[in-house]
């Protein structure tokens with residue numbers, strides 16, 4: 001998150017540094033503001049006296065000189081403490097900000113070791129990485145996504161999912177708490193989760209049980225809701241919905257960065273959408289290239305290392321990929337938003353009027369790709385034990 005998405009390892013190193021600064025700052029606050037010397041001194045003396053009662057006098061027997069020293073230090077604190085504190089706080093922030101800006105500047109101005117690293121042909125398949133990172137994925141991306149407001153975007157998109165819903169590249173199920181599933185108002189009738197990694201799917205399934213297990217058993221979810229978890233590639237034909245239909249909504253978050261063939265993945269999921277309905281939707285939340293050259297320089301420079309570590313290429317031109325897929329398939333981009341210096345992309349696609357007409361008129365005579373999907377679905381369903 002992963003998880004503008006400033007590169008995760010950059011974000012984590014920055015967060016690490018910021019957390020260290022904050023810890024120092026908090027300690028300083030504790031020492032100077034919450035527990036200043038004149039407040040702490042009597043307790044410290046009492047503690048010392050209890051620790052070695054023979055060598056040190058107890059608090060009630062403390063010599064008056066000590067009391068005087070305590071009083072004078074109190075006076076000193078009030079007269080010069082406030083400006084000193086203000087300087088310290090400003091200084092800490094100033095140094096921190098300066099250090100951060102310098103690091104960013106150095107990273108942004110460094111020439112990229114491979115200027116063509118954004119070309120898909122140069123990017124090797126790293127999807128297998130998720131088999132190893134599944135158990136720590138949520139904790140790895142959780143904080144940065146929270147700070148960047150990604151969860152809010154997930155929620156907005158998930159709330160738009162309706163009817164027969166397929167979430168591809170679902171990972172650990174970071175969206176599953178946001179769907180509209182309630183017994184009274186739920187607009188999702190079936191929910192299918194897909195991911196290439198069985199480890200990620202396992203986390204997703206467990207999360208489902210934790211969040212919705214009780215609700216489902218106690219009738220708080222739609223009684224006709226069908227949910228399933230499928231391990232497999234979204235580059236291949238996928239099963240129809242549990243009701244035997246094509247999907248009304250196909251949702252993907254942070255998936256185009258992780259597959260070896262993002263354009264093919266887009267075309268494939270569009271082939272699984274019910275394009276005979278004008279309200280069918282493809283919803284995407286992705287991360288990739290920025291509109292700022294300096295940010296792209298940082299992304300390109302660290303892309304290879306990041307991909308090997310986290311299984312995701314964060315320097316792809318998502319806009320170009322979605323545009324190309326839309327043109328090839330007859331989809332229309334009805335919503336496009338970018339956040340975080342343009343590195344976070346949100347897309348909403350619907351079938352164009354022409355595509356709706358074409359699909360509707362050919363209903364009853366399914367296209368080759370649909371037939372493939374249906375045939376393959378049997379294999380898939382068998383493989384995952386879904387009948």
Ligand SMILES: C[S@@+](CC[C@H](N)C(=O)[O-])C[C@H]1O[C@@H](n2cnc3c(N)ncnc32)[C@H](O)[C@@H]1O
Pocket residue numbers: 002003127130168169170171172173174194195196197200232233234235252253254255258259260312
């Ligand atoms: C960066 S994670 C995102 C997970 C989740 N969607 C999220 O928003 O947190 C990318 C996911 O895509 C999955 N993935 C990669 N290639 C895939 C493919 N061809 N088909 C299905 N899932 C794939 C990976 O296994 C991984 O779980």
